[in-house]
Amino acid sequence: MIQIGIDFGGTKIEAAALDPSGAFLSRLRTPNPGGYEQAIRAVRDLIQGVEQESGRKGTVGIGAPGSPSPRDGMMRNANATFLNGRPFQSDLEAALGRPIRLANDANCMALSEAFDGAAGGARSAFGVIVGTGVGGGLVVDGRIVEGANGMGGELGHVPLPWMTQDEFPGPACWCGKRGCLDVLVSGTGVRLDHERRTGVAMDPPLIVEAARAGEPDAVSTLDAYISRLGRALAMIANIVDPDVFVLGGGMSNVDEIYDLLPPVIAQYAFGGLWQGRVVKARWGDSSGVRGAARLWS
Template sequence: MIQIGIDFGGTKIEAAALDADGAFLARMRAPNPGGYEDAIATIASLVGRVEAELGARGTIGIGAPGSVSPRDGLMRNANATWLNGRRFREDVAEALGRPVRLANDANCLALSEVVDGAAAGAPSAFAVIVGTGVGGGLVVDGRIVEGANGMGGEWGHVPLPWMTGAEAPGPLCWCGRNGCLDMLVSGTGLAADYRRRTGDRLGGEAIVAAARTGEPQATATLDAYIDRLGRAMAMVATMIDPDVFVLGGGMSNVGELYDRLPAVVAAHAFGGDWQATIVPARWGDSSGVRGAARLWSREEAASAGS
């Protein structure tokens, strides 16, 4: 039996099958239809197409926004709000006729990068997703740490630490609170900060490009972004002290982060002598689907197929 991962994104759903060595055997994508029953049907169709192409049945892992409550099995905290309150994992399992494992998409990125990515072999790694939103995932000794309430790694909805007077209370988040990291260190947050400063609407790539030419407002925006992200990571460093931070999402492609973040984290982490590795995800946009596939081990997949 092969390992099949589903990356459940806001605009697309991807299914990918891996062999025992982690090589892609097949990859297929479809638009996310934006509705519950249609999304389940899309997943079932993608899995069916992958298995038909390969002539093999697979274990199924899903990386999705939000998380599953360990008490009632219902989805919660997904920005695709129509997933919340639904038994998504069980409904997909029923549609596919087999067990399904599901984890937060940032946890899947962390798992992928620890298995054979930028954090391969690290005793502990914290994945930082800085894209349209902010996500986090923690892997220790090769296992995802979801916590007693299934909320492990959900750092996107904690407030920015060490806020200055000008920053407080921070912008209102979709979760109903002010100052969440999701609003401040995402690519969306970078663009919003630039708009507050200038009144102009620019995307993250354009802001970074302008900062590299020395444009003052873009430079100030990028400087503030790096300082905020570093403070947020220092909080994680002080609480968890991971061996490796792995960055994913669109902002992870900004090279300045890797040059400048270590000094910011060290300046705010407790004790002042913090040292660890900060690296971009080796598998980039593929990390999520690879980690989802690896919610089942190679041994479990082999056993299921025997």
């Protein structure tokens, strides 16, 4: 049987069907309609579409923002806010007439990369999405570690560790707290930090380009970003000590960070003994949908 994954993003929803070797049989996308009932129908139609294209039915896994409560199944903490407080998984199962599996999108990215991606062969992998926001997921021995409350790996909403006096208390986060990694080490955080420093609004790719050209303000912004992301990963190293960190999302495409992050992690990790790896996701933007499909593996 084929494996079907759904990557439920803020602007688009993607479905993909994988054969047993992991090759794509079919891929379809549709804009996120921005409403709950419409989203249920959109996911149903995408699954029917990839099954029709591939000529086979399959298992279905969903990678979604936020996560379902292990107590009542209601969605929580999704930035697609119309999902919050709704039984997304059970409503999809009713619409499809079959069981599905659902996990946080960052968990799906980590699972994909641990299964046959950049973390293949590692016993433990921590995936970090550094895009519009920040997400995290931990995979050990090929299984997602969700935790007793389904919050395992929720990296975006812990405060930046080892804050300097200039950084404290940090900018306000949409979750209601201040100094969260979601608003400091995301692509959005880079843009806002540069604007706070300079008064100039620039998107992250332009900031990176300017830093490569030696523009002092852009260099300062990128240096601050490397320090903050490195401190965040050092905190995870102190708690989990994964074999490998895998980075996805827009900021993972800044190739310089893979040489610059390890010394920062080693500086802040307890005892200065850290010798792990930081790698770029092999499957890039496809990691989420592939990991969702792998929820049945």
